[in-house]
Amino acid sequence: MGGAWRRHAACCSWSCGTWRKLCRPIPDKRGGLSCNRADDVIPPVAKPPMRDTGMRAAFVLTVLTGLFALPAAAETTLRVMSFNIWGGGANEGKGVDETVAAIRAAGADVVGLQETRLEPDPCTPTACAAVGVSAASAIAKALGWHVYDQTQSNVALWANAIISRYPIGPASPNDLGVPLDVDGRTVWLFNIHHDDEPYQPYQLLGIEYGPAPFIKTEAEAIRFANETRGPAMDLLAADMKAADGAAAIIVTGDFNEPSGLDWTEAAVAAGQQPVRVNWPTTRRLTDLGFIDAYRAANPDPVAKPAFTWTPRYDEAAADDHPDRIDFVLVKGEDVTVTDAAIVGEDGPRSDIKVTPWPSDHRSVVAEIKF
Numbered sequence: 001m002g003g004a005w006r007r008h009a010a011c012c013s014w015s016c017g018t019w020r021k022l023c024r025p026i027p028d029k030r031g032g033l034s035c036n037r038a039d040d041v042i043p044p045v046a047k048p049p050m051r052d053t054g055m056r057a058a059f060v061l062t063v064l065t066g067l068f069a070l071p072a073a074a075e076t077t078l079r080v081m082s083f084n085i086w087g088g089g090a091n092e093g094k095g096v097d098e099t100v101a102a103i104r105a106a107g108a109d110v111v112g113l114q115e116t117r118l119e120p121d122p123c124t125p126t127a128c129a130a131v132g133v134s135a136a137s138a139i140a141k142a143l144g145w146h147v148y149d150q151t152q153s154n155v156a157l158w159a160n161a162i163i164s165r166y167p168i169g170p171a172s173p174n175d176l177g178v179p180l181d182v183d184g185r186t187v188w189l190f191n192i193h194h195d196d197e198p199y200q201p202y203q204l205l206g207i208e209y210g211p212a213p214f215i216k217t218e219a220e221a222i223r224f225a226n227e228t229r230g231p232a233m234d235l236l237a238a239d240m241k242a243a244d245g246a247a248a249i250i251v252t253g254d255f256n257e258p259s260g261l262d263w264t265e266a267a268v269a270a271g272q273q274p275v276r277v278n279w280p281t282t283r284r285l286t287d288l289g290f291i292d293a294y295r296a297a298n299p300d301p302v303a304k305p306a307f308t309w310t311p312r313y314d315e316a317a318a319d320d321h322p323d324r325i326d327f328v329l330v331k332g333e334d335v336t337v338t339d340a341a342i343v344g345e346d347g348p349r350s351d352i353k354v355t356p357w358p359s360d361h362r363s364v365v366a367e368i369k370f
Contacts, residue, residue, distance in 0.1 A: 088135025
């Protein structure tokens with residue numbers, strides 16, 4: 001979450017009447033169901049002379065195959081964005097217009113939002129509960145999209161919401177995910193926000209942030225990371241059981257923890273990171289078959305470090321450290337990543353540049369096909 005202290009944390013279309021929480025449909029320009037079917041017209045087939053029963057059987061099989069073969073399902077393209085919006089402009093006394101412009105520039109179809117509400121004053125590393133009204137509904141209304149505010153209070157959420165041009169279904173038990181009806185196919189999106197204290201990159205670099213001790217080794221970093229974010233990942237694992245059978249499963253979020261795909265020996269040699277660490281939180285997902293979308297499209301962390309934290313500070317500042325802590329991870333039998341980009345201010349760290357940039361995080365957008 002942003003602010004002087006806590007920097008790093010920075011419907012609806014399926015039977016709305018049966019839902020029990022926050023079912024607020026917003027007019028959708030592309031929502032709804034469609035069912036396209038070719039006319040079942042079978043042309044007459046000339047009957048060739050046949051003397052061999054094997055040939056006759058082969059012919060009959062060929063005709064029957066043509067009659068009963070189903071058309072291949074059309075491939076679906078979806079652009080997914082993870083965006084810590086830092087209050088949607090409210091932390092700087094602004095409206096949502098700049099945030100809406102960033103989402104449009106990314107070409108997103110669905111967005112996992114984090115920090116949709118204000119930070120309190122004061123906001124410290126150990127006490128920073130969200131205040132005020134969520135900006136998610138105003139953003140969705142401006143886009144003509146559906147919205148779901150994740151209002152449950154638990155360790156995996158900090159003022160989160162999901163907005164989508166596609167209809168949104170009932171949430172999972174811990175409020176971490178919802179199903180989307182994407183042209184008749186079910187896609188589950190889970191959207192999380194992990195705790196930022198203690199923040200292990202600062203612990204490794206000797207940067208003061210709360211009462212956590214400084215550390216030196218990969219093993220210490222992994223232990224503190226598991227203690228800090230393990231309970232939230234347990235909630236996510238429980239909720240993901242609801243997604244069985246989905247065409248695609250997506251996790252977006254501000255993880256407040258880097259990726260082991262970035263903290264490599266090569267990154268250490270390049271001076272980007274202090275030590276190699278195989279960070280555990282993203283690894284829990286990749287061990288389940290999830291793909292880190294940005295690294296799938298941009299595999300070299302030295303050439304494309306993709307820092308999402310933070311455009312607000314000098315990368316060389318002694319009291320901070322740039323890192324990629326915002327993620328889109330995807331999973332599915334037929335899911336492929338075709339593109340991924342960092343969305344941010346007009347500068348060398350952004351692939352898609354937006355001016356003015358409204359947040360203390362850059363965001364990530366990924367295009368998938370399934």
